[in-house]
Amino acid sequence: MNSATDIDWFDLAVGYLLLVLPLWAIAYFRTGLVKDTLIAIARMSVQLFLVGLYLEFIFKLNNIWINMLWVLLMVLFATYTIIGRSALSYKIYWFPLFSAIALSLIVVIGYCFIVILKPDYFFEARYLIPIAGMLLGNCIQSNIIGLNAYYSRLREDQLLYYYALANGATREEALIPFMRDALRKAANPAIASMAVIGLVSLPGMMTGQILGGSNPGVAIKYQIMIMIAIFTASLLTVVLTIFIANKFAFDDFDNFKSNAVKIL
Amino acid sequence: MIQVKNLVVGFEKDIVLNNLSFEVEKGAKVAIKGLSGSGKSTLLKTLMGFIIPQSGEIKILGKPLHKNHILYIRSNIAWLPQELNLSLNNARDLLIMPFSFARNKALTPDEKDIESIFFDLGLECNLLNKSLHEISGGQKQRIALASCVLLKRPLLFLDEPTSALDAISKHKVISYLFGNPELTILSLSHDEDWIRHSSLVIDLSSSETRVNQP
Known part of the structure; x- marks a missing residue:
């Protein structure tokens, strides 16, 4: 089984730029969701990052x-x-x-x-x-x-x-x-x-x-x-x-x- | 059939029924009247165990209103609510719904029973296939009443049973229910005709009890 190609951390960081598009729409139409969206993105990133660490650890144990x-x-x-x-x-x-x-x-x-x-x-x-x-x-x-x-x-x-x-x-x-x-x-x-x-x-x-x-x-x-x-x-x-x-x-x-x- | 002694019902300091006592004999037709807010509905709900009183004693059919007897009591009464906004499909569902419960299954009426009670209450049998939106409030009220009667309970709780009825249907209902000496009825009513036919009238606004002479 060939495993997936790893993603470079820097490339992933650049990937976040894609979010400019939905954020622009959310801000332009004054949905009031800008703050919620930013918080959600931050939470998603931190939670998944931590889960990655935990899981790697847990899988090893x-x-x-x-x-x-x-x-x-x-x-x-x-x-x-x-x-x-x-x-x-x-x-x-x-x-x-x-x-x-x-x-x-x-x-x-x-x-x-x-x-x-x-x-x-x-x-x-x-x-x-x-x-x-x-x-x-x-x-x-x-x-x-x-x-x-x-x-x-x-x-x-x-x-x-x-x-x-x-x-x-x-x-x-x-x-x-x-x-x-x-x-x-x-x-x-x-x-x-x-x-x-x-x-x-x-x-x-x-x-x-x-x-x-x-x-x-x-x-x-x-x-x-x-x-x-x-x-x-x-x-x-x-x-x-x-x-x-x-x-x-x-x-x-x-x-x-x-x-x-x-x-x- | 019903004994109520020193009943106090209310929520914290807001007392709705204060020290109410009365007794209902077998076969009696009792009408409870009173201004709105005098606690008529509260009394009925309390007798069915839907509101827990602050103090006082309630006995129904010889059993105290207690968790051990509540199922017995509720399966020996039938309740006709004033509002019949039940989310059911058609008139037949309204009539038949109580017979879907295990305790009532054996009482399920056949077409002949239905025809006979419909005739007595002035209802057409072809109503049964109509949706509940298509029939009038008075028809709904009498269909639910037919259901109460077909349950063959000794004690009926009727909440404003004539509120949606025209004069002719009202007299049919009165003569059918009041003509049955076995049936004990506790009703809430504003209706002068109904009250006049009742054997006992309890006025909650003035806490006065009047026994109608037949």
Whole structure:
């Protein structure tokens, strides 16, 4: 396998000049986004630089505990990002989300490694960390969409929920329409992207692998595996989070706790 | 059927119901009236466990309103809300929705049951296939009421059940519900006809209770 040609640091620095074009557009039309964009570019650069350093170090060590700890930190970070972006209460939601994400990752990564990838060493950093990262990135997106849909619908359609309860539904039955909505909204972007993948866009991982010297034939197999894993992990997390959170976010009389969501 | 003793409901210092007590016997038709803001809706929500009272005792069908009994209580009542802005597709969904719950499945009405109750409440059966946007508020109200009746509960909670009805439909509804001696009804109402037919009237604005003589 020939590996990718390295990029010279100076050349990469010159590459930043390309950003002059979008920055000009953002400034010219007074979008108010100049500062945000500059900060985002800076964060992207620093974060990736540091991750490069960490990963090089972690790959070299390839120690099971350090790898697990790294994944654990990623899961925690994903948990807090999702809660913050869904305006939920940290106190009530950190446990449901954390356990839902962790469980989905264990199931999905476990299955992929045992059935498809079969790495010699199960906790191989080179496989475990990038795959976990890719799954988590997508879990964040679908969970923010799914949880926002669930709780905003619960707020707007309170009558439907109470009507069901008062006419003999259990809490779980009364929540079915809300779960249906959350799953629909969370699954839709993923379904759309699966349906057009390869036609319109070449996915980042596959592009990276090809640039890194893999055959397209190998790259697509990885991509198919990762698409299946992403879809499963994302939806599993949404369902599990809502199921687990339902145990904590309602009182004994099935009323939604008003302190569970920040804007009510 | 319902015993309420020294009920206090409110949020912190904003007390909505202060020291309310009343009892509802089996078969009674109770109307609760009062100016808006007098706590009518709050009372109904409290009886269904949707608002937790500050103090006082509530017993429904012999059971205290407690987390262990809430499912029992809620599966022995039926509630007709005043607003029926439920996000459902058509009239049939509105009628059938409560029968999708495990506890009510065995009660699912067949076409004959539906025809019979629709006739009693002055509704046409061809309404069932119409979307909820196409039918009037009064039709929606009676379809949801039909659903409450078909659930065969001993106790009905009706929130302004005649608010959207014309005189003819109103009298059909009154004679159907009030003619059934088994049925216990607790209603919130402004409607003079409805109040006149009720056996007990509780006025929350003046905390006065009046027993109508039949």
